[in-house]
Amino acid sequence: MNVLAVIRYTVPESQSQDFAKQGHTILDTLAAQPGYLRGRLARSVDEPNLWALVSEWEGAGFYRRALSAARMELYPLMILMVNEPSAFEDVYLRDRA
Structure with missing residues (x-):
């Protein structure tokens, strides 16, 4: 079952670039x-300080192992992360007709 991973960040405008x-x-x-x-x-169109790093995976195990592989890149941004669950399993998927 595919997994959608969403990590949200609150980023001051001065740090956006x-x-x-x-x-x-x-x-x-x-x-x-x-x-x-x-x-x-992605960046929120309504709240420009709110960003999201969104990825799709073949399963939760792949996502969790990938987080370990990317921990050095993720670590400096941890202070900006919104503390909330990030992995979601597909329940229903509907592509464009």
Whole structure:
């Protein structure tokens, strides 16, 4: 069962450019891990300080192992993370008709 991983961050405007660069590096690291399907770095259109690192995985185990592989890239951003669960299993998936 596929897993959607969402890690949200609260990023001060003064740090947004550096954060975006670090987000690219994190996604590049995650993309090199087994089980990775796709990912994106997104910014809220309503609250510009709220960002999300979103990735899709073939399963929860792949995601958890990938977090270990990316811990050096993730560590500097931990202070900006929103403390909440990040892994969600697909319950229903509907593609565009």
